[in-house]
Amino acid sequence: AGFGLEAGQGDLSIHDLWTLETTHRVAVFARTWNKSTSRWLRRLIFQRCSAQPLLATFAFSAWWHGLRPGQIFGFLCWAVMVEADYRIHPFLSTWATCQGVKLFYRGTTWVFTQLIIAYILVAVETESFSMLCLLWTSCNSILPLSYSLVLLLLAKKPKQN
Secondary structure, eight states, rough: OOOOTTTTTSSHHHHHHHHHHHHHHHHHHHHTTTTTHHHHHIIIIIITTTSOOOHHHHHHHHHHHTTTHHHHHHHHHHHHHHHHHHHHHHHHHHOOOOHHHHHHHHHHHHHHHHHHHHHHHHHOOOOOOOHHHHHHSSSGGGGHHHHHHHHHHHHHOOOOO
């Protein structure tokens, strides 16, 4: 199923740990978090799915983990955050032209990434629907909601003929 060690891969290497702790991209974190499972999901779901492969991959992960309310919400939230990440960073990086703005951009997006991942992990570990509702209505949802709103604003528009 893709579990276990791959050739040349032990526990988290120093490089992987450094990437996890310093990345300013939710998508990079998702790919680095569990590399062997990430590669397995890429082969099993992502590359074979013609419609919404990212959503299908994270929905499969929710199913694989047991379909508790927190897992469904957490993994689907993670899919939305990764998709938003794919749209936000190319947009923001064009604005970061000087060194000071680049540093501000990287620092801010690093903090956002850490907060979003923490939010997702809390959601995934939530056992009951009532606790999930408390999380959803808390101020902790502001950043994921903001990313979702930006995703809608930066949605690709269909090409006009």
